[in-house]
Amino acid sequence: MHEAKHTNPLHGITLKAMVEHLAERYGWDGLGARISIRCFTHDPSVSSSLKFLRKTPWARAKVESLYLHSAAHPRKTDTAPPDDAPGPG
Template identity: 85%
Template sequence: MNEAQHTNPLHGITLKAMVEHLVERYGWEGLGERIAIRCFTHDPSVNSSLKFLRKTPWARAKVESLYLHSAAHPRKSSAAPPADPPQPG
């Protein structure tokens, strides 16, 4: 197997999976704020975004970079509510 594939953190992750992950995490509005391209800010959809990103290397690079950042810094789970501070008494 190619050594570059072993060190590529995006190996095996499709562009569609990246876009869907980012939309789930940030929403279209938040994604458009982070990467200001029309496919995220004007009538966004996964399919139209994929079409643009596959033709536009600089935009795809921004999506890949944001995906790597978000994967490296997962949001903390909000499953458990924060504990109440102890009451003086």
């Protein structure tokens, strides 16, 4: 059982952190398009989403899956330096 914590990629990541990351990355509209549930499509908020996801295992599984996918495939803009960063030379 101790080894399971080390192999679980979601270990230590809260549901709130996942929802905030996904909402920031995709926006509420994009998140609702990827996971069609009312807490993302109708008057979305982190608070209302957490209430629903904590009671709905299938929806939470979809959020966890999308989070893992987004973490494994960062956008190029996520790692690019800011526009005002000094360039080489």
